[in-house]
Structure formats: C-alpha cells, structure tokens
Amino acid sequence: MKYMFKKKVVFFYIGIQFFITFSFLSLESGRVLAGQTILIGLDADMSSGSAQSGIAIKRGALIAIDEINQQGGIAGVKLELVVKDHRGNPARGIDNINEFGRLTNLAAVIGGLHTPVVIAELEAIHRNEVIFLCPWAAGTPIVENRYHPNYVFRVSVRDEFAGEFLIRKALERGFTRPALLLEQTGWGRSNEKAMVLALNSLKLEPSGIFWFNWGIKSVTKTIQSIKKADSDVIIMVANAPEGATFVKAISSFPEKDQLPVISHWGITGGNFYQDTREIIDGIDLQFLQTYSFSAPVFSDRNKKFIAQYQHFFPSAVSDFEIFSPAGTAHAYDLVHLLAIALKRAGTINRNAVRNELEKIDEYNGLIKDYKPPFTESRHDALTEQDFIMARYNAKGYIVPVREDK
Numbered sequence: 001m002k003y004m005f006k007k008k009v010v011f012f013y014i015g016i017q018f019f020i021t022f023s024f025l026s027l028e029s030g031r032v033l034a035g036q037t038i039l040i041g042l043d044a045d046m047s048s049g050s051a052q053s054g055i056a057i058k059r060g061a062l063i064a065i066d067e068i069n070q071q072g073g074i075a076g077v078k079l080e081l082v083v084k085d086h087r088g089n090p091a092r093g094i095d096n097i098n099e100f101g102r103l104t105n106l107a108a109v110i111g112g113l114h115t116p117v118v119i120a121e122l123e124a125i126h127r128n129e130v131i132f133l134c135p136w137a138a139g140t141p142i143v144e145n146r147y148h149p150n151y152v153f154r155v156s157v158r159d160e161f162a163g164e165f166l167i168r169k170a171l172e173r174g175f176t177r178p179a180l181l182l183e184q185t186g187w188g189r190s191n192e193k194a195m196v197l198a199l200n201s202l203k204l205e206p207s208g209i210f211w212f213n214w215g216i217k218s219v220t221k222t223i224q225s226i227k228k229a230d231s232d233v234i235i236m237v238a239n240a241p242e243g244a245t246f247v248k249a250i251s252s253f254p255e256k257d258q259l260p261v262i263s264h265w266g267i268t269g270g271n272f273y274q275d276t277r278e279i280i281d282g283i284d285l286q287f288l289q290t291y292s293f294s295a296p297v298f299s300d301r302n303k304k305f306i307a308q309y310q311h312f313f314p315s316a317v318s319d320f321e322i323f324s325p326a327g328t329a330h331a332y333d334l335v336h337l338l339a340i341a342l343k344r345a346g347t348i349n350r351n352a353v354r355n356e357l358e359k360i361d362e363y364n365g366l367i368k369d370y371k372p373p374f375t376e377s378r379h380d381a382l383t384e385q386d387f388i389m390a391r392y393n394a395k396g397y398i399v400p401v402r403e404d405k
Contacts, residue, residue: 037080038073038348040065040335041100041130043093043121044112046085049241053113053269056324057135058083060331061110063308068335074342079107079335086112088214090120097121101128107348108133108338110331113239113269115139115187118152125151129350131357133338135330136269138162139190143379151350153357153379155330155337155367159187161384162264162288163194169286169389170233170262177207179231179259181222181246183238184211191237191264207231216242219249227257236263240270247272251279260284262389268324273396280392286401289390290382291329291367293319295400301366305332320397333365333381337373 042061044054058081065079073079084100086093093114100109101124108131111118115137125132126147134142134154143154170178180195182188192209199205208229210222223246226234234250236243243263250258265288273280296302306319309328316322340363341356342348358379362371373381389401 036105037078038342039080039082039103039106040338041096041103041106041109042081042083042112043086043096043100043109044083045088045114046083048087049271050088050113050239050266050269052240052271053136053324053327054085056269056322056327057110057112057331059309059313060135060328061335063305063312064332064335064339066312067308068339074339079339086114086117088114088117090117093117093121094124097124097128097130097132101130105348107131107342107350107353110135110334111137113137113266113327115142115190116185118142119186122147122152129354131338131350131354133331133334135334136327137187138264139187140194141186141190149351149354150379151354153334153337153374153381155334155373155381156326157265157288157290157382157387158380159190160194161382162387163191164198165384165387166235166262166264166288167195167198170235171202173233173260175233175260176204177230177232178235178262179226179229179233180206180209181226181234181236181238182209182211183242184213187266188237195235212238212242212246214239214242216245219246220252222246223249223253226259231259234259234261236261237266238263239266240268240272240275243267244272244275247276247283247285248279251283255282258283261286263287265289265326268398269327273392277396280396281394286389286391289388289398289400290326290386292388292390292398292400293322293325293329294397295402296366297368298364298366301364305329305366320395320399323398325398329366333363333367333370336365337363337370 045051046054069078084096086096100106110133113136118137122145132152134156136156138157138159140160143152182192340360341353344356345352358374358376360372390398393399
C-alpha cells in the first residue's frame with residue numbers, strides 16, 4: 001500500500017512539473033510541446049559581401065544560447081537558433097520575417113548588418129508581431145519607427161548618436177572641412193541627417209556630400225571631387241566592399257594628396273581588411289566601434305566569454321582573432337536579455353515577452369551594466385558614451401585607437 005502511495009505521489013509530482021513547464025510556455029496560437037525547443041531566428045547576410053557580420057552575430061548568439069541551456073533553459077525548455085540568409089536583399093529579408101512569424105514556438109528574431117533590409121522588414125515585423133533584436137544595423141528609423149507597440153529592440157549604434165560622435169572625433173583632430181561620403185540608402189541618409197545637424201550646431205558645414213551606390217567599382221572621380229572641394233578629411237559611411245574600393249582609390253594618389261578617413265563601422269562586417277591589407281598601413285583610417293575584446297570594460301566577464309568563444313571556435317587562439325567584435329558582443333547580450341524577458345513573462349507569447357523587455361530593471365552584460373536596458377519609450381540600449389574609435393593594426397586585428405602605439 002505504501003509503495004502504491006509513493007508511486008502515485010511520484011507520478012503526481014512529474015505531472016505537475018510537466019504542466020508547469022509547458023503551460024508556462026503557452027501561446028495564444030499554440031504552445032511549445034514536449035520535445036520541442038524555443039526558437040530564436042537569425043535573419044542576416046550569411047554568404048554575401050557582409051557575411052562576416054552575420055557569422056559574428058551567429059557566434060555571439062550561439063554562445064549565449066549554450067550558457068542559458070546549460071543553466072536549464074527557459075523553465076526546462078532549451079533554446080535553439082534557426083538561421084536564414086537574406087544576402088543583403090530586402091525582399092529576401094521580408095520573406096524570412098514572414099516565415100519566422102509563422103513559427104508558433106518562435107521567441108524572437110535577431111537581425112543583421114544592413115539598415116536598408118531592416119527598414120524594409122519593419123512592416124512584416126510588426127504585422128507578424130515578431131520581436132526583432134538588432135545587434136548591428138544602426139539606422140535611427142529602425143527603432144524610431146511609426147509602430148506602436150514597437151517590436152524592435154537594439155543593442156547597437158544609433159546613427160543619431162554615431163553621426164555626432166564621428167563629427168566630434170574629426171573636430172578633435174583639428175579637421176573643419178569634412179567631406180561626407182555616404183552610401184545611397186536609408187543608412188546613408190540617416191547619417192547625413194545626424195552629421196549635418198551636428199556640424200550646423202557648431203556653425204560649420206560639410207565641404208560636400210558625396211553619394212555612391214552598392215557595388216560601385218570606379219571611384220577615382222569621386223575622390224578627385226572631394227579634394228577639389230577643399231576637404232581636409234573624409235567621413236565615410238560604407239560597408240566592406242565599397243569601403244575597400246574607396247580606400248584603394250585613395251591609396252593610388254600621391255601620399256601628400258591622401259586624405260584621412262574616419263569611417264562608420266560597416267567596413268568591419270566583411271572582408272575589408274583582406275581586400276586592403278597591401279595598402280592599409282599607408283592610410284590614415286579610424287572607425288567607430290562599441291566593444292574591444294582586448295580592452296574590455298569588465299575584464300572578468302570578458303575573460304569568461306573569450307574562453308567560451310575559444311571552446312566553440314578553437315581557431316581563435318587570441319582575443320584579437322574574434323572578428324567583427326561588436327556584432328558578437330551585441331548578439332550575446334541581446335540573447336541574455338531575451339532570456340530574462342522570457343522567464344519574467346512566463347510565456348512565449350511575443351506581445352507578453354515584448355512588454356517584459358521594457359521592464360527589465362538591470363542586467364550586467366558583457367558590454368555594460370544595463371540600468372535599465374530598455375524602457376517603454378527607449379528601445380536603444382547604447383548611447384554615445386559606449387562608443388570608441390578603433391583601427392586595424394599591422395596584423396589586421398581591430399584595436400582601440402588609444403592602444404595602437
């Protein structure tokens with residue numbers, strides 16, 4: 001009799017645990033069933049000109065997911081990353097978001113580098129009520145969109161802050177006639193607005209605004225026009241392929257005619273260094289970053305992350321060999337923030353999780369102590385105070401300018 005009673009108690013306990021775990025994760029339109037996982041999507045360029053950024057984001061997300069799963073997942077249910085490649089194509093990105101939106105056990109989607117792709121996806125993101133976590137794309141309108149409630153949350157640069165930051169860095173170096181070299185996309189226009197406002201607030205103007213399209217091959221005339229405008233520095237907003245084209249063109253001029261370049265961070269998301277390694281030492285090039293594994297804010301957290309990174313990706317034998325470091329660090333912190341919101345929500349209903357992301361009081365992340373990361377009116381977690389300037393050293397590693405002696 002005692003045996004039967006104990007057996008009933010055991011089965012009752014197992015049943016309660018099963019009920020707690022899976023009703024905890026119930027959805028309005030379905031639920032995570034036994035044997036399933038909670039999905040996080042990745043919608044990024046994984047194979048085209050900025051594929052390095054997509055791979056970096058994927059690696060940061062995978063490390064965070066493994067840590068969360070090792071600690072029991074979300075109420076005992078594990079997280080899983082599902083990757084879709086948009087190749088920098090907005091139409092592909094929209095298709096990806098629509099496909100992700102149909103997955104009942106999807107918690108969120110992590111985006112990639114391209115602002116134009118994300119801006120094109122905004123309607124699909126909000127129609128599908130997909131939580132979109134942005135670890136790279138910097139366009140101000142991505143977060144400052146017209147949607148209420150807003151499903152986009154960003155741990156990354158915001159161009160409204162980046163434009164002013166880059167202008168200030170140019171002025172600190174004594175430049176007063178910056179030429180704005182901008183890609184002809186929403187990302188370029190977002191930076192144009194921020195940079196012109198920053199200059200006008202100081203009663204200055206750009207020497208000129210020079211636009212280019214993706215895939216441009218011949219840029220010598222553009223560089224000549226920039227010089228004719230009496231420019232003393234180029235502030236460049238470009239991704240890796242076009243950035244490399246411009247830097248190689250600059251290097252073809254006599255050394256005395258080579259203007260310094262202050263760049264947004266898009267060049268670090270692809271094969272920029274590999275494409276310019278023969279001439280990069282001779283170019284005065286600095287660019288925006290938010291994180292350095294060689295000069296972290298929190299050395300203990302950084303050391304733990306590097307150990308995990310090297311465990312999963314043993315070819316990275318030093319912290320310098322973590323490529324596209326900002327994308328990796330941002331994705332890592334975003335996944336941990338999502339996990340906190342999932343646990344607080346007690347469901348994977350995406351509206352409920354979205355609400356909880358706005359209510360997290362604090363999180364001690366890899367990049368910073370977020371206090372709080374987001375609020376109802378602020379979905380950008382980083383500010384200008386989190387930005388640094390960096391450059392490529394002689395080995396092609398990204399290092400903070402202050403360290404590169």
